[in-house]
Amino acid sequence: MKTQSTAPTHVLLRYLSGMLFGRVMFSCAILVGLMEILALLEQTTPILQRHLGVTGILTYAGMRLPFLVAGALPLSVLIGALLMLSQMTLASEMAILQASGLSMWGLYKRLIPATLLIGVMGVVLDDQVTPRSEQALAAWWNRTDPHPENGHAFWFHEGGHIGRVQYVADGGNMLSGLDLYTRTPDGLLQEALHADRADYTHARGWQMRTIHRIQIDGNKTDRLPPEDETIWQTSLHPWDFIRLSAENPPLSSGTIIGMLRGRLPSDSSPGFLQAGLLERFLRPAAMMVLLLLAMPVIYIPPRTGTRSWVPVWCLGAGLLFIIAQGLLRAMGNAGLLPPPVATIPGLIIFTLGAVTALLRNEAK
Known part of the structure; x- marks a missing residue:
């Protein structure tokens, strides 16, 4: 009996997690592709002036890829979650799940594993892959500089x-x-x-x-x-x-800790380094907040359909969260705010706001 009762739960968890992960990766691929095109439009002329040819263009695009992916992941989580939940709501899948006893919080819990996995991927990219790729890109760019x-x-x-x-x-x-x-x-x-x-x-x-x-x-x-x-x-x-x-190169956590302890050379203030380290390991929590901000789309009225403004408001709230986190981080970098104040309050404020909106919709 225990196996029969837990099997549907595992199937639903795999289905929702796989769907969210796929939508997020699809959104990330589109965003990264657009950013790669914009970066190459700016850098193709200098690359060709150095006589590096098509190989140089591909080298630049490949070395720049981890940095772009890491930067696009937060917005990809927001867009991917909005796409998935909107499609499920308009296709009456959410109504079926709610009729079967799945609450809004039950849905959120089943989306947590995929969101945390994406957040951990972002931490690994920020902490290990991006610093190495950006340093290799900077060394290659400097080595090929004729002046x-x-x-x-x-x-x-x-x-x-x-x-x-x-x-x-x-x-x-x-x-x-x-x-x-x-x-x-x-x-x-x-x-x-x-x-x-x-x-x-x-x-x-x-x-x-x-x-x-x-x-x-x-x-x-x-x-x-x-x-x-x-x-x-x-x-x-x-x-x-x-x-x-x-200028502001990505740093691994080991490099940041070495700078803070005086073992490695640094041109940054301790507050800048501490805020960067704290923000990096709070990345999964930020992904959870973005998912929470996308959840109200499950309350789109069936008659409204694609004419509903709920996805637009959720997208605006997510963008506001990303901008607010960036502004707080900039104030922390400038030494106007302590590192914890520059990273944690935004998470708490937007979490409370999203939970309030969800509870109001749940009570209707």
Whole structure:
């Protein structure tokens, strides 16, 4: 008897989860395809100017794909859930399920596994796949740049050192205009070093060339004789400088934790890093909120059909949630809000709003 009673539940769970997963992946494929086309329209000319040809276009599109998929997943969950629930409601499937005793909350519970799976996929993409693909893309783009001197300068800090690089070339293996400033434990400037360039080799590490040093001891300043070359004792690698030279590159959780503990160089504030880490692991919860915001479409009146405005209102609520989360995150990045305040309140507010709307419809 137990097997007979649970079998229909498992069948319904597989049916609903499979349908939701399929709709979300279909929506994601369309969104990613559109974003790929827009990205290629912007980058095809520079790629062809570098004489990379069709291979370069395909390389760029392939390396950019994980970043686009990770960015499209939240909106895909919203659109996929709206498509699935609207189709089921208009086809009277929801009426049949409700007549068989399935409540609105029972339906939501059976959609949770697929939503969590999609959320975990987003976390894996954000945390492991996207940082690697974007770093490989940045290194390839830098290596094929015929004019790397047009790149922008950037600052970084590593332990007690502050550094500045004029530009990066050869996929991160050559640094031009390297400045290093060493501080005392009290934060006072102890030494300033300038190297015209630094080259990386696997055998010897970083080799600085044409070095000028200034040492500071209290009120005394000494300019040391120039050096032709010397080895730079550092744990940094070419891929670290590729990451530092990029604007807001995706970071893995291990890299973020290393930056927060001072083991890895960083050009971001601790609040920015903490907010990014917290938001990443709250991604499944955000997917659950988006699913909840799509649920009111099951109350579309049968006579209204496709003329109902309920899907439009649900889509607007989901977009408002995505925008609000982005604004709160931007305020957290700017240091105006603590990381928990920049990530958690939006989830709670929109969850309460969606639950209120569902309970009102359920009471009618």
